[in-house]
Amino acid sequence: MADPDLNLLLALDALLAEGSVVMAARRLGLSESAMSRTLARLRDATGDPLLVRAGRGLVPTPRAILLRERVHDLADEVRSVLRPAAAVEVARLERTFTLRASESFIEVFAARLVSRVTAEAPGVLLRFAPRPDRDVQALRDGRIDLEIGAHAETAPELKVQALFRDRLVGAVRDGHPLLPGDAVTPDRYAACGHVVTSRSGRARDLADEALDALGLARRVVAVVPSFPAALAIVRASDLVTLASERQVASGIAGVTTFPLPLPMGEVTVTQMWHPRHDADPAHRWLRGQVLAACRGPGDGATDLPSAGGLRGD
Structure with a gap:
């Protein structure tokens, strides 16, 4: 059996509400003849006349009277499903969002983000997941809501x-x-011993690429999985490590930072999400909170196209 035409449901709702082919046609923006043909289709589908002549007007059959309220509720539900989502009531929102971010992002921005979210939406739970790799499958599968980091490449x-x-x-x-x-x-920089931070255990990073371009190489003494571990080694030795400027902006006890003497440009940190969440009001609100938490004096924050030309908020 073929799926029913939902347009018939909306037409039946109009006919039973108006009790007139003419008025139902006006309500739906159809011609009178088109509505008459629709009524004929409804009679065939239901096996009931639905509306019958009584003098100059039409009256509903017993079956139509029984269907009227149910049809109206179903038609309202269809309209609700097919209209744009309503604005989210943030103060009453109860939802868990999973964000996958680098350790440095969490250290610098998580407290500010949690404070903003808790103030506006006390029913929201933020779950920060570790970022062991840059695989985007977790976004596609819906296991995470946002991926935050420096993304050299993205899925289209x-x-x-x-x-x-x-x-x-x-x-x-x-x-x-x-x-x-x-x-x-x-x-002088290359001559020092170095500590590399890498969750995957790789001993090379962006500094090696910049040194390669200058015909230089450095000696990596240790590879550790986290920045705090790298700092612990650096504080107790003459080794050197790399740090995010944002991460050390407020100063770290016992540590001095310096500009790198290498041709290394800035990196852009982005938030990335799957299109399934793009129009979701609650998800849009979350993305706004992340953006606001990251913004500060002199910060720039502009949309970047993905590889497929899609854009963010």
Whole structure:
């Protein structure tokens, strides 16, 4: 059996409410002849006359009277499903959002974001998931709501929005021999022992690429999975590590930072989400909260197209 035509449901609702082919046609923006043909289809579908002549007007049959309220409720439900979502009542929102972000982002921005969200939506739970890799399948599967980080590449269908720009700086212990004497040159920087932060255990990062371009190489002494671990080693040695400028902006006890003497540009940190969430009012609100938490004096935050040309908010 073929699926029923939902247009017939809306037409039946209009006919039973108006009790007139002419008035029902006007209500739906149809011609009188088109509505008459629709009534004929409804009679065939239901096996009942539905509306019958009584003098100059039409009256509903017993079956039509029984159907009237039910049909009206169903028609309202169809209209509700097919209209745009209503604005979310944030104060009454109860929902869990999962954000996958780097450790540095969580350290710098999580407290500010949680404070904003809790003030506006006390029923919302933010779950920060670790970021072991850059696989976008978790976004596609719906296991995470937002992916936050520096994304060199994205999947074509994903939505992307820039949050802020950042750059890497060097970090050493207070009183390190590299500072504050002569200017830190690429040769002096490369001559130091280095600590690399990598969850995957890779010993190479962006600094090696920049040194390669200058014909230089550095000696990596240790690879650790987190920035706090790298700092613990740096504080107790003459080794050097890399840090996000945002992460160390407020200062870290026992650590001095310095501009890298390498041709390394800024990185753009973005938030990325699957198109299934793009029009969801609650998800749009969350993305606005993330953007607001990341913004500060002098911060830029503009939309970036994804590989497929789709844009964020």
